[in-house]
Amino acid sequence: MEFIRKQLWLVLAFIGLCGFAFVWLVIPREPEIENVWHLLAKLVSYLFIIGAISFFPNKLKYGHLMVYVPFLIFLGYLIPRVSFFGVTGNVIVTNFASVGEWYTLLYLLVVQMINFTVSFAYRMGGGTPGRTMKISLLATITLFSGFLDIAFYTINPVEVPEGGLIYAHHIIVLVGHALSYKETIVFALCHLPLFLFVMWMPLDRWFARISERVQGRNQQKQKSVPTLVS
Incomplete structure (x- = not known):
């Protein structure tokens, strides 16, 4: 799990970027697909980049x-x-x-x-x-x-x-x-x-303060409403 958490995204990103460079520099930029391996190269590179994004560390400051x-x-x-x-x-x-x-x-x-x-x-x-x-x-x-x-x-x-x-x-x-x-x-x-x-x-601090003030006012209004005693 430590490898997956820290290094896997780097491996996937490296392979994906190498594949992207190959697609960008070698494969003709045409709408027609002349060879099946052209399509496979694009799809494999695409999948590796998706993997790199999926395992990218999301706890950075x-x-x-x-x-x-x-x-x-x-x-x-x-x-x-x-x-x-x-x-x-x-x-x-x-x-x-x-x-x-x-x-x-x-x-x-x-x-x-x-x-x-x-x-x-x-x-x-x-x-x-x-x-x-x-x-x-x-x-x-x-x-x-x-x-x-x-x-x-x-x-x-x-x-x-x-x-x-x-x-x-x-x-x-x-x-x-x-x-x-x-x-x-x-x-x-x-x-x-x-x-x-x-x-x-x-912004998050400001939003929290606004929320606290709104919540406080609502609580005060609820307390000020007289209750009917049967």
Whole structure:
């Protein structure tokens, strides 16, 4: 049991990540499955990573912050890459009428459902209300900080638009105009104090005090209600 508790997740993670590297670097990125072993390699890697997550130690002091880490991957790589193919593919270039639908599905549904699903899973696994709320709030701050917009022009083979301005509408509505790439970085860094403030807020302590006060008031009301003596 000691091995399972401490080392098994590392073994599973190592094998799973090696399998992921093989799938990512060797197997062709095509929708067609040419060989059965391509599918098997993907499934086996997938199962080992599931095992690593299942046996991951969940008693770390700041373990709840580990739940936030996947958001950095989503917002720093996956979503910008999907956005890139949407911008340079058929959505915006040749089918401008569907931009709103594409934007809504990706940013207002997919991104938010990732947030809600991860937070809900953490809560169902025993996470406290305060820590669960922090996970969602930190992810939301990261989303609106400009981190995703910076990542889009960093990891994708695309240059900043003419004039050197990034037209991120959620930033424009706040500052009143589009920002340059460097100004967007400064804008994102300005969110660090808010990020740290939320991370260190004693939400569970506040929720406990509110609950105690509400419970105390209810008890006082019950005591003040006169009883009828028959």
